[in-house]
Amino acid sequence: MASGNGSVSMMDDYETLISTTDVELLKRAWRNEKAAPEILQYETALIQRIKEQIQLAEQNVEIFESNGIGSLTVSLYQMDLDRSQFLLRSYLRIRLQKIEKYLFHILKTDDQLNRLSRQEQVFARRCTDDLGSHLDETVLSRLPDNYQSVLKQSVTSEEDDMVPAPRLDTFVVCKARQYLSGLDFEPEYSTEIAELESDLLTFACYKFIKKPFEKGMIDLV
Amino acid sequence: MYARKGYELVKDFASGEKGQLQHFNEELFNQVVDQCTQHYTELEALIRKMQEESVDVRETRNADHYGALIHHLSLIRNKRCLMAYVYNRAEIIRNLAWNVGLELLELPEEIQEKFSDSEKTYFGKHSAALQSYMADLDIDLNVDMVPPKDPYIKVRVLHDMGEGILLSDKTANLARHSMHFLKRTDAEQYIARGLMEELTG
Amino acid sequence: MAGQSDCQLSVFSPEEIEFVAEDELVEIVPNLRMDSLNFICGDYGPFYPQIATQVPLWLAVALKKRGKCTIRPPQWMSIENLTQVLEGERDSHAFQPLPFHYVEISRLLFDHARDDIPDIYMVRSLIEDIRDVRFHKVETNLEKFTASSVTCKNMSAMEVNIIRAFAGRALEAFYKHENEQQVPDTDGIQDRQLQIPNDRPKRNLKPR
Numbered sequence: 129m130a131s132g133n134g135s136v137s138m139m140d141d142y143e144t145l146i147s148t149t150d151v152e153l154l155k156r157a158w159r160n161e162k163a164a165p166e167i168l169q170y171e172t173a174l175i176q177r178i179k180e181q182i183q184l185a186e187q188n189v190e191i192f193e194s195n196g197i198g199s200l201t202v203s204l205y206q207m208d209l210d211r212s213q214f215l216l217r218s219y220l221r222i223r224l225q226k227i228e229k230y231l232f233h234i235l236k237t238d239d240q241l242n243r244l245s246r247q248e249q250v251f252a253r254r255c256t257d258d259l260g261s262h263l264d265e266t267v268l269s270r271l272p273d274n275y276q277s278v279l280k281q282s283v284t285s286e287e288d289d290m291v292p293a294p295r296l297d298t299f300v301v302c303k304a305r306q307y308l309s310g311l312d313f314e315p316e317y318s319t320e321i322a323e324l325e326s327d328l329l330t331f332a333c334y335k336f337i338k339k340p341f342e343k344g345m346i347d348l349v
Numbered sequence: 350m351y352a353r354k355g356y357e358l359v360k361d362f363a364s365g366e367k368g369q370l371q372h373f374n375e376e377l378f379n380q381v382v383d384q385c386t387q388h389y390t391e392l393e394a395l396i397r398k399m400q401e402e403s404v405d406v407r408e409t410r411n412a413d414h415y416g417a418l419i420h421h422l423s424l425i426r427n428k429r430c431l432m433a434y435v436y437n438r439a440e441i442i443r444n445l446a447w448n449v450g451l452e453l454l455e456l457p458e459e460i461q462e463k464f465s466d467s468e469k470t471y472f473g474k475h476s477a478a479l480q481s482y483m484a485d486l487d488i489d490l491n492v493d494m495v496p497p498k499d500p501y502i503k504v505r506v507l508h509d510m511g512e513g514i515l516l517s518d519k520t521a522n523l524a525r526h527s528m529h530f531l532k533r534t535d536a537e538q539y540i541a542r543g544l545m546e547e548l549t550g
Numbered sequence: 551m552a553g554q555s556d557c558q559l560s561v562f563s564p565e566e567i568e569f570v571a572e573d574e575l576v577e578i579v580p581n582l583r584m585d586s587l588n589f590i591c592g593d594y595g596p597f598y599p600q601i602a603t604q605v606p607l608w609l610a611v612a613l614k615k616r617g618k619c620t621i622r623p624p625q626w627m628s629i630e631n632l633t634q635v636l637e638g639e640r641d642s643h644a645f646q647p648l649p650f651h652y653v654e655i656s657r658l659l660f661d662h663a664r665d666d667i668p669d670i671y672m673v674r675s676l677i678e679d680i681r682d683v684r685f686h687k688v689e690t691n692l693e694k695f696t697a698s699s700v701t702c703k704n705m706s707a708m709e710v711n712i713i714r715a716f717a718g719r720a721l722e723a724f725y726k727h728e729n730e731q732q733v734p735d736t737d738g739i740q741d742r743q744l745q746i747p748n749d750r751p752k753r754n755l756k757p758r
Contacts, residue, residue, distance in 0.1 A: 151591040155570070162562065179488075181590045200616060201584065207612060208589035210497040210533075214569070217493045221447075224482070224490070228443050247485045254478040259439060262471040267431045270382045272389040272424070281425045290432065301710050321699050329710065332699035349710060496569030 150177050151212055156347060158219045163301070163348035164341075165334055166294040167226045167234060170245040178216055185209045226294075227252050231259060232279060233293040296335040301349045303327055304340070312340045351388070351423035354381045355430030362434050370441050373465040378434065385427050392420035442472050449541060451476040451491065457542075492534045494541075504529055504536050504545045561714060567707050571654035572608035577622040580613065607655065611662045621663040624649075627656060629669055632676040639683040645704035646680075653681065653708040688713055 157171050189209060192202045227234060227248060234240040235256055244252060260278055268276045275281070279288040308324040317336045324330060324337075329349065340346050358377050365371040395417040399406050404413075442464070449456055453472055464472065483490055510523035516535040523529070523545075529536075539545040562570075573591070580597040587594045587609075594605045602622065605613075613619040625631065626648060638646040649655060656677050664670050688709050691702070702710070 149590070149592050155573070159562075159570075178590075185590050200618070201587070204587060204609065204612060205589070207497070207608065208587075208591055210493075211569075211608070212590045214493045214497050217488065217490050220486070220488070221490050224479070225447070229440070247482055250485070251478055251482040254481075255475065258471060258474040258478060262439060262467050263432065263435055265467045266435050266465065267382075267428070271385050271428060271431075275385070275389075275424060275428055281428065282421070290429070292436075301714060325701070329702045329705050330699055331702065336699065349707075495563070496565050 150174060150181060151215065154178055154212070154215050154219065158215050158222070160341075160348045161219060161222050161226075165296060165298040165300075167223060167230065167240065167243050169243045169342075170223070170248065172245065175216070175219075175245075178212065182209065182212055182216065185212070223248060224251065228255060230292060230294055231256050232288075232291045236279075236288065236291065296333075296338065298334050299331055300334045300337070302330055302332060302337055302341070302346050303349055304330075304346050306345060308340055308345060312345060313337070314339050351419065352384075352426040352430070354384055355427040358434050359430050362437055368441060368444065370438065370445075370460060370463045372463050373438070373468065375465070378431070381427050381431055385424050385431075388420040388424040388427070392417045392424070395420070438468065439471060442468055443475055446472065446476050446479060447491070448494070450538075451480060455542070492537050494537065497533065504531055504540070504547055506545050508544050510539070510544060562711055564708075564711075567651070567711060568654045568658070571651035571707070572611075572658070573606050574649065574651055574655055575604045576607050576610050576624060576655075577602050577604055578610045578613060578619040579622065580619045582618050607658060611658060614663050614666075621659065621666045623659060623663075623667050623673075624655070626652070627659070627667070627673060627677075629672055629676065632673065632680065636676055636680050636683070639680055639687070643687070645684060645687065645702070647704050648680070648706060651707050652677070653706055684709060685712070692716070 153174055154171075157168075157174065161168050185205065186209065189202060189205050192205060223244075227244065231252060234244070234252055241249060241252070263278055264276075268278060274283045277283070277285075277290070279290055281289050304324040304326050307326045310318055310322050312324075313321055313336065317333075321332060321336045324340075324346070334341075337346050341348070354377065358374065358381055361371065361374050361377060395413045396406060399409065399411075399413050399417075404411065406414075445456060445460065449460075453461065453469060453476075461469075479490075506523045506525055506527050506529070509525040512522040512524075513520050514523050516531065518532055518535075521529055521531070523539075536545055536547070540547060579600060579602050581599050582597060583599060584595060584597040586596045591606065594609065595603065597603060610619065610621050614621055626635075635646045635648060656674075659667060660670065660674055667673055684706075688705070692713065
């Protein structure tokens with residue numbers, strides 16, 4: 129499981145097998161999304177399942193209420209529902225806020241854009257248009273021609289030097305799900321991080337652990 | 350000193366309380382924009398001078414070249430300041446949509462009047478984008494901002510909101526000082542706007 | 551605009567940490583009969599009077615608030631264990647093993663189930679002492695934060711959160727100083743962008 133593309137799906141299968149609840153998986157996704165400086169891959173299947181479960185639970189609460197099932201039971205089911213809904217909403221919200229923040233950066237590359245759900249992509253495009261025209265109207269259109277780009281300082285800039293991007297050198301707190309050896313990390317960071325014991329809380333630079341993190345071998349805390 | 354005004358503009362933003370919007374500083378902002386135009390005029394004049402003197406504009410490193418360079422860099426500096434000012438204000442404005450309300454009219458007047466015209470338009474458009482995302486997903490993201498406790502909470506009404514207010518599970522008469530047992534999701538928006546307070550203990 | 555760091559997005563609020571802690575399982579003794587609860591977060595019950603069962607803390611507190619159960623304080627909250635932990639904390643630089651959410655769990659129980667905790671004053675003061683010793687340790691540990699990654703065995707959620715922002719910034723700074731040469735200048739003025747835009751061929755200037 130050290131490398132190769134198979135590991136992600138194997139991990140997922142494994143999670144399903146040991147019957148971690150979807151809420152547990154959502155909580156993990158929520159924590160990771162909250163703690164990671166950049167936007168992560170949208171959990172399409174998981175979110176779909178959670179939405180279905182929430183819908184079902186909502187129907188159940190309604191049925192309980194109309195069947196005169198004790199108000200105690202109903203309120204407990206409602207609390208369970210509320211907890212799942214909070215996680216779902218918070219997860220989606222953090223993502224939208226990241227999208228808002230790193231709009232131009234995300235829309236620049238397919239790698240970033242493909243991490244978004246279909247609806248998030250629509251949102252991101254709209255936001256870019258809106259923010260773009262606001263910046264244009266307020267600042268850019270009033271500057272000399274050569275300085276009107278929202279992405280570049282001036283026409284002589286060789287790359288996009290005006291785009292706010294997430295800082296991958298942010299430090300995060302993480303925990304490996306299994307022992308990780310040097311092979312699991314990017315070779316370029318081999319001097320910074322050589323191994324990670326499983327389950328041991330570690331402060332590390334996000335980019336050092338990005339590779340095993342994206343493969344699901346590490347959780348952010 | 351060149352680019353001093355731009356610096357003042359950014360400082361004007363940074364001196365405000367974090368997350369709070371100050372008045373859009375139209376006057377200073379326009380001065381910085383004007384400076385940009387001026388820098389460009391002078392930059393162009395220097396380049397023209399070099400061309401007239403038949404100096405190789407591309408290779409020559411004379412006083413005019415460095416003069417032009419300074420104008421260029423000052424202009425960029427000013428541009429970054431202007432952009433930072435508007436961009437960071439836009440961030441606060443987006444947070445208002447999240448934390449206070451999605452309609453411009455929902456915002457307290459003292460906040461509204463700090464917006465520039467373009468910012469008002471931006472707020473409206475951004476709110477619309479958020480709303481259409483939520484409609485697309487059929488999920489309201491402006492509730493549940495903090496983790497849930499018991500679904501019902503006790504609240505006290507701080508400002509008269511009138512009779513027959515439609516809530517998700519009932520209609521209520523939300524008279525000032527009255528106390529209610531409301532669904533948290535119903536009450537949150539009112540609490541955020543300072544119309545109610547939660548009673549604990 | 552580029553290169554702003556932002557911790558706001560990445561820090562967990564105390565409420566959020568408590569929310570996560572509320573999923574920890576505790577043992578309750580119900581005083582009512584109730585069918586199984588088939589929650590989204592898992593199945594609990596059925597509940598019978600006087601028969602102990604495991605439920606998440608939030609459920610335990612909800613039942614307790616409504617007078618439907620007593621909560622059995624977890625084993626680690628016994629005076630015997632806490633005394634031992636406190637001694638260990640004082641004698642060693644290492645953090646003693648405690649649940650990741652020991653601060654939140656104990657506070658929730660103190661708030662909602664005080665009558666279920668024997669010798670609550672003693673327990674509470676032991677936990678407060680442990681907390682203080684550990685927080686002090688956290689502070690002194692910060693001095694060791696010079697490497698590019700740091701491990702913290704047995705550190706709890708609240709402790710991690712308290713030092714997250716600070717230590718994160720500090721480590722970033724260390725990292726930057728060590729790699730000063732490679733850090734791109736976010737202003738873009740000091741590097742190769744030294745070109746004047748105009749409708750003429752580009753020219754390059756040396757950095758100052």
